[in-house]
């Protein structure tokens with residue numbers, strides 16, 4: 001059966017600034033927490049990555065050839081504002097040129113304003129734990145809107161705020177108590193609401209929304225206790241973040257869990273009002289896999305556990321703990337479960353709750369690729385993964401979900417958050433190894449030609 005998508009569907013691809021740009025200290029860019037962090041064992045740092053900063057014109061040419069209708073990227077705060085609070089004209093110029101280049105090539109720019117790369121200068125003042133970071137974020141976003149909003153239709157606020165909270169250690173965050181983590185999380189929620197207020201009250205056109213990592217949560221068994229555990233996990237992992245962004249409220253089950261962890265943040269009356277009055281226009285979400293949990297009774301030795309990485313489970317005594325799902329296969333690289341149908345469940349859950357348009361801003365398979373002697377990459381595993389997920393996007397649209405686009409991760413090879421360059425996601429191969437930068441030449445993978453056809457056909461034929 002042909003699976004044809006709505007006209008104007010935004011077929012895209014994604015990256016983030018610190019993972020793709022390189023040029024970490026050029027043209028006035030200052031260090032972010034990603035630049036100052038010690039690299040994970042046997043992985044490269046973020047100093048050069050795919051060197052998109054110097055190759056963006058050539059890369060956008062390839063994006064055009066791929067047929068992309070949209071490119072989801074992030075803006076590096078540290079290129080735009082200095083530690084002294086000054087605007088850096090060269091940083092402004094880079095994203096101006098990038099946006100113009102995309103538009104000239106018929107590609108819609110979809111920027112995220114913050115993707116894990118907090119300025120080191122703010123980190124030194126307490127990072128998101130410091131309330132003043134809210135104001136710094138609003139000032140930064142105003143500069144972005146004033147400079148670029150005339151050419152942008154969809155803005156995303158914070159990438160995977162929920163993963164910064166639950167798996168912060170692999171995303172550049174220092175070890176913190178639950179209390180500190182959730183105070184910082186609250187500041188991010190308020191910052192997001194204030195930025196949405198600024199955007200909506202300004203002279204800007206377009207839409208703005210959050211970009212969390214959302215995954216449906218299955219109970220291990222039919223036992224009511226396990227079903228309850230799955231609902232509680234979903235409230236804490238997913239709805240805490242989306243209820244705040246879309247309804248401006250704290251999810252009631254999440255509040256109970258926060259209290260059980262002694263991690264309820266301080267919330268002022270003004271915070272509650274600003275959150276309530278300023279909510280999202282659309283929901284961008286990243287989907288890699290589903291989650292499975294079981295009940296976790298409070299008993300001797302039961303301890304809360306944070307997630308090892310973005311897609312792994314975590315445990316809260318009295319609520320839930322991770323469980324194995326025997327129905328799902330796992331990725332070779334990180335042993336993340338593969339669950340295309342879970343994408344359909346997740347998209348429907350989001351749309352049921354919020355009735356806002358949705359776009360997937362990340363979904364993909366990280367794997368080691370081999371460049372053959374004739375410069376080809378036969379990544380049929382990636383094609384399989386993406387095809388199965390695109391089919392579920394199609395079925396979600398048939399279910400009635402208002403899906404505006406799909407931007408898999410990633411447009412081009414880049415550095416993984418904590419597993420280096422060898423974990424590749426791109427449609428375009430970048431010729432470098434983990435530590436040997438080689439010539440950084442670009443090659444089209446088999447998945448490039450496959451996705452090119454999907455876009456040209458506007459679906460799966």
Ligand code: BG6
Pocket residue numbers: 016019159160163213286310362366409415416417418419423
């Ligand atoms: C998401 C992030 O969590 O997953 C990306 O938004 C990240 O920045 C992607 O790269 C894949 O994860 P990883 O750890 O394989 O890079």
